[in-house]
Amino acid sequence: MSRIKTHVNVGDTVEVIAGGAKGAKGQVTSINAVKGTCVVAGARVIKKTLKKSEQNPEGGIAEVDGPVHLSNVKKA
Incomplete structure (x- = not known):
């Protein structure tokens, strides 16, 4: 499978700009x-x-x- 380019990477600090979690900042x-x-x-x-289960x-x-759509985040 080919790699799809995104504007954020794992480890980036981002801010949620839309949705129920609007204003939250965190690391991807x-x-x-x-x-x-x-x-x-x-x-x-x-x-x-x-x-x-055995563990629980x-x-x-x-x-x-939970997941957030990529269009709803921007780099902080």
């Missing part, structure tokens, strides 16, 4: 260029349910960083 932890999204640490925290016998709810 991952990029999905095919979907056009990136994960910004601390910007869009979502709750995810966890199934019972109780199951539960975890807070993880």
Whole structure:
């Protein structure tokens, strides 16, 4: 698969300029260029349910960083 160019890279500090997380600043932890999204640490925290497993016998709810569309972020 060929590399798709984006205006931000992993490790860049960015600011969210639109959406529910508007005004949040953080570091880019991952990029999905095919979907056009990136994960910004601390910007869009979502709750995810966890199934019972050996690592997590109780199951539960975890807070993880959610994706933000690339058009909604700019370099800070």
